[in-house]
Amino acid sequence: MLIAFIGDIHGRVFHTLALIETWQRRSGRKLDLVIQVGDLGAYPEPTESLLNEKYVELDAAELDFSRLVKAEADGKLADDLRYLRRHHVGPILFIRGNHEDFDWLDSQSCDIDQGTVPVDSFDLFHYVKDGTVLNYDGTRIAFLGGIETPKPKRKSIDPAAYERLLQCKPSDIDILITHDAPYGIGRSFHGQTQGSALLSKLIETIEPNYLIAGHYHHVIGPKACGRTTYLGLDVLVDLRDDGERRGVQPGSMAVLDTATKELQVVQDDWLAQLDKHFAFPIFMERLKQRDHRDRTRTE
Known part of the structure; x- marks a missing residue:
């Protein structure tokens, strides 16, 4: 299998879809599965405080998830999303981070039968x-x-889910997907040790082959944590970069080939093309034109 992992996207679902399609086209390889590691920015109905949040003011793409779930009202956007799903991109699995509408995600999870549930009418994003x-x-x-938080909060690791996974035996799990990271992976600006002691205990107990996570907005690893290879992914777009070419970050995507066990962090120069001026309608128009030319050549 070829599995892609995407770091924190903070609402930028259209950048994410373009990233996946572009990687497949440039590499000539089809992804079997795509997993996003939390902080999707799942806010279907942005609150007034969110609308006035500084990062939203810097980049309106922080609200693109809301535009996605309401896209049926926009005929052109809806058609583009259906086309992309039908011809290029499979469902993207995502977990909750610490920046989501937790009440809304809870309401979605009530409909979960097999552990995942689609959260948009285009079958593009599935909550796990x-x-x-x-x-x-x-x-x-x-x-x-x-x-992990000092006191229980909505953004905290769920203790019941944690205990269930803690009962897994070594060799039960090949890949563990989390938002937080093992304890000791780095230090904060104020010198505090980063990471979760809970997750350190979990990987020491169940020994997955890989732990893929996000949250810290820079690439960490791949590095060995006992018998587990840990990789922390970069944020998709870093809003601290105020440059004219602010774009998708190298290291915000990684690809694992389960046959060869090669875990590759994507750092290609073309990532910068998905920059602050990225326009999804233009991207889709060019994609459809390429598809048409390809079909014409084969007829």
């Missing part, structure tokens, strides 16, 4: 409930959202 273990072609993947 904490503690879920899925088997894809023999690769067993466990999911645990949230972050």
Whole structure:
């Protein structure tokens, strides 16, 4: 299997879709599965405080998830999304981070039968409930959202889901997907040790082959944590970069080939083309034109 992992996107679903399609086209390889590691920015109905948040003021793409879930009202956008899903992009699995509408995600999880549920009418993004273990072609993947906090909060790691995963035996899980990271992966600006002791205990107990996470907005690893290879992904777009060419970050995507066990962090120069001026309608128009030319050549 070829599995892609995407770091924190903070609402930028259209950048994410373009990233996946572009990687496939440039590499000539089709992804079997795409997983986003939390902080999707799942806010279907942005509140007044969110609308006035400084990062939203810097970049309106922070609200693109809301535009996606309401896209049926926009005929052109809806057609583009259906086309992309039908011809180029499979469902993207995501977990909760610490920046989501948790009440809304809870309402979605009520409809989960097999551990995932689509959250948009185009079948593009599927929410994965904490503690879920899925088997894809023999690769067993466990999911645990949230972050470790001193006191229980909505953004905290769910204790019941954590305990369920803690009961897994070594070799039960091939890949663990979390939002937070193991304890000791770095230090904050104020010198505090970063990471979660809970996740350190979890990987020491169940020993997954890989732990893929986000949250810290820079690439960490791949590095060995006991028998587990840990990779922390970069944020998709860094709003601290005020440059004219602010774009998709190298290291915000990685690809694992489960056959060869090669875990590759994507750092190609073309990522910068998905910059602050990225326009999804133009991207889709060019994609459809390329598809038309390709079909014409084969007829």
